[in-house]
Amino acid sequence: MKVNGTHYRSIWYDHELSKVKIIDQRWLPHDFKVVELETLQSFATAIKDMWVRGAPLIGATAAYGVAIALEHDASDNGLKNAYDTLIQTRPTAINLRWSLDRMQTELANVGESQRPAVAMEIAHRIAEEDVEINKNIGEFGLKIIKKLAETKKPGEPVRLLTHCNAGWPATVDWGTATSPMYHAHNENIPIHVWVDETRPRNQGGMTAWELQSHGISNTYITDNAGGHLMQKGLVDMVIVGTDRTTAQGDVCNKIGTYLKALAAHDNKVPFYVALPSPTIDWRINDGLTDIPIEERPEREVTHILGRNSHNDIAEVQVTSEGVPGGNPAFDVTPNRLITGLITERGVSEASKDALAEMFPEMAGATKND
Ligand code: MRU
Numbered sequence: 001m002k003v004n005g006t007h008y009r010s011i012w013y014d015h016e017l018s019k020v021k022i023i024d025q026r027w028l029p030h031d032f033k034v035v036e037l038e039t040l041q042s043f044a045t046a047i048k049d050m051w052v053r054g055a056p057l058i059g060a061t062a063a064y065g066v067a068i069a070l071e072h073d074a075s076d077n078g079l080k081n082a083y084d085t086l087i088q089t090r091p092t093a094i095n096l097r098w099s100l101d102r103m104q105t106e107l108a109n110v111g112e113s114q115r116p117a118v119a120m121e122i123a124h125r126i127a128e129e130d131v132e133i134n135k136n137i138g139e140f141g142l143k144i145i146k147k148l149a150e151t152k153k154p155g156e157p158v159r160l161l162t163h164c165n166a167g168w169p170a171t172v173d174w175g176t177a178t179s180p181m182y183h184a185h186n187e188n189i190p191i192h193v194w195v196d197e198t199r200p201r202n203q204g205g206m207t208a209w210e211l212q213s214h215g216i217s218n219t220y221i222t223d224n225a226g227g228h229l230m231q232k233g234l235v236d237m238v239i240v241g242t243d244r245t246t247a248q249g250d251v252c253n254k255i256g257t258y259l260k261a262l263a264a265h266d267n268k269v270p271f272y273v274a275l276p277s278p279t280i281d282w283r284i285n286d287g288l289t290d291i292p293i294e295e296r297p298e299r300e301v302t303h304i305l306g307r308n309s310h311n312d313i314a315e316v317q318v319t320s321e322g323v324p325g326g327n328p329a330f331d332v333t334p335n336r337l338i339t340g341l342i343t344e345r346g347v348s349e350a351s352k353d354a355l356a357e358m359f360p361e362m363a364g365a366t367k368n369d
Contacts, residue, residue, distance in 0.1 A: 001168040001175075001182070003032060003213060010057050010169050011064065011127065013120070020064045024051045025169055029209030030307045037061075040069035040082055047089040047096070050201070054170020055243045055279050056130050059095030062086045063126045066103045067119035074115040079107060091292040092252060092330045093243040094281040099126055127172045133276045134174035136344035141180025141239065141274060142187065144340075144347070148236050149189050157190040157217065159236045161226055164196070164254035165203035166241025166274060167210045176241045176274035178210065180342070185216050193218040194229060198254060200300040200327060223256050227263035238264045238271045239342075245273070245280050247363065249335035249350030250287025255328055261337040270339040273350070277343060277359055285352065287332040298325030 001008065011022045017036075024033040026049070035051070037043050043065030046052050052061045069082035083100050090096060103122060110118045148158045164170075166177035174182065184191050193211055195218050197204040204220060211218040221229070229235050238260055244252045251257070251273045264271040284290035302325040308314045319325070335350035348358045356363035 001173060001210065001214065009127070009131075009173050010054075011052065011060055011172060013064070013124065020068060022046060022052050022061065023169065025053055025206065026051055027313065028169065029205045030305075030313045037064070038068065040065060040072070040085055043068065044085050044089050047086065053203075054165065055093035055095040055241070056134070056171040056176070056276055057169070058090060058093050059099035059278060060123070060127045060130055060172050062089075062096050063099045063103055063123035064120075066100065066107075067116065067123045070107075070116045070119045074112040079104065079115070090294060092294045093279075095243075095276075095278050098278045102126070130172040130276070130278075131174060133278075133344040134171050134176055134179045137176055137274050137276065137342050138174055138179030138183040140344075140346055141272070141342045142183040142189075144237065144270075144272065144342070145180055145184045145189060145191065146187075149184075152190075155190060157192040158184070159192050159194065159234055161194040161229065161235045161238045161260065162196065162207060163204075163223075163226075163238075163240045163257050163260055164198045165206040165210075166253075167207050169206055169210065170241065171276075175210075176276060177239045178207070179274065180239065181211070181216060182214065185214060191216065194226065194235060195220050196223050196226060196256065196260070197221065198256065199223055200296075200304070200325075202304070203254065226260050227267075230263050230267040230269050235264075235267075235269050238269060240271075240273055242273050242275050242279050243330055244287075244291050245275050245341065246284045246287045246290065247280070247282050247355060248285045248352040249338060249341060249348075249355055250285075250291075251275075251333045251335075251338060251341075251350070252287055252291045252293075252330050253333065255331050258331040258333045258337075261333040265337050271333075271337060272339055272347075273333075273341050275341040275343050275348075277345075277362065280355065280359070280362070282362055282364075287334065291330075291332060293331070294329040296327040296329045298327055301325030301327045
C-alpha cells in the first residue's frame with residue numbers, strides 16, 4: 001500500500017542490491033525506516049523484537065531468513081540451523097511454523113548448489129501468495145460491508161471496529177482485516193473505523209496511520225471504549241485478524257480480542273475474523289488448551305513509547321518504580337463468539353465441519369480425530 005504516495009510492501013527483495021529489506025515497525029507510526037536484513041541472526045532478531053510483526057509477515061520473513069541463511073551454509077546442517085533458530089523467535093503465530101515447514105519440505109531433496117536460489121524462489125512465492133490471499137479476503141469482506149451499507153441512509157458510513165494491526169504492515173500487502181476496508185474505500189462505500197489502541201504496544205497507532213494515509217475515516221479509541229460504543233449502537237461490525245486459528249475455528253489474536261468478541265456477542269454486533277489459510281493450525285482443535293500464549297517483557301507494559309513535545313521519539317514510564325508488569329500478548333476467542341471467518345476462498349462458519357469443507361485438502365491432519 002502507499003506511504004506518502006509511494007507503494008511499499010512490508011518486506012521485499014531489492015534485486016539491484018541483492019538484499020532483503022523491511023520496514024522497521026518498532027518506530028511506526030512515528031518514523032518510517034527501511035532496514036536491510038543480511039544474516040540469519042538479524043532475521044531472528046527482527047522477528048523476536050518485533051521489527052516485523054503480524055502473523056503473515058512473520059511467516060514471509062522467516063522464509064527469506066532461511067533463504068539468506070542458505071547463502072552462507074546450504075548444507076542439511078545449515079537448513080536445520082536456520083529452522084531451529086527461527087522457530088524459537090515467537091511462539092504463537094502459526095505462520096512461522098507453516099513457512100519454515102514448507103521451506104524444509106520443499107528444499108529437502110534439492111542439491112546444495114541449487115538450494116540458495118530455490119529457497120529464494122520459494123520465499124518470493126510465499127510473499128506473492130500472501131498478497132493474493134489478502135486481496136481475496138478483501139473481496140469477500142467487501143460483500144459483507146456492502147450488505148451493511150444497504151441498510152444505511154445515503155452517505156452514512158458503515159462503522160467497523162478493529163483491534164491491533166491486522167493491516168498491510170502485518171502482512172506483505174493489503175492486510176487481512178484492513179483489506180475489506182481498502183476494497184470498500186476503493187468502491188466509494190463510506191466507512192468509518194474505530195481503531196483500538198491495543199496496549200501495551202499500541203499497534204492501533206499503526207492501523208490509524210495506514211488508514212489515514214489512504215484517506216479512510218477513523219477514530220483512535222482506548223481499548224476499553226469498544227463495549228460502550230457497541231452498547232450505544234455505534235458499531236456495525238467488528239473485524240480482526242488472527243495469529244492462529246484451530247481446526248474447529250477458535251481464534252487466537254492480540255490480547256483483548258476476546259473481550260471485544262464478548263461485547264459484540266452481548267450487543268448482537270457481527271464479529272468477523274479475517275483468516276488467511278496459512279494461519280490455520282489443522283493439528284489442534286481447542287484453542288484454549290492447545291495454543292501457546294506468548295509472554296512478552298514487562299517493560300512493554302510499565303513503559304510506553306511515543307513522540308514528545310520536542311519531536312523526539314521517547315519512552316516514558318507509566319508505573320511507579322518496581323511495579324511488576326504482566327504481559328500475555330494474545331488471547332483465545334472461542335468459535336461460538338465468531339460470526340464468520342473471512343478466508344481467501346469465502347466466508348466460513350467458525351466450525352470444524354465448515355472449515356474442513358472450505359479447505360478439504362488441508363483438513364486431513366487434525367490431531368484429535
Ligand atoms: O504481536 P503482533 O503485533 O505480531 O500481533 C499481531 C496480531 O495480533 C494481528 O492481529 C495478527 O497477527 C493478524 S495480522 C494480519
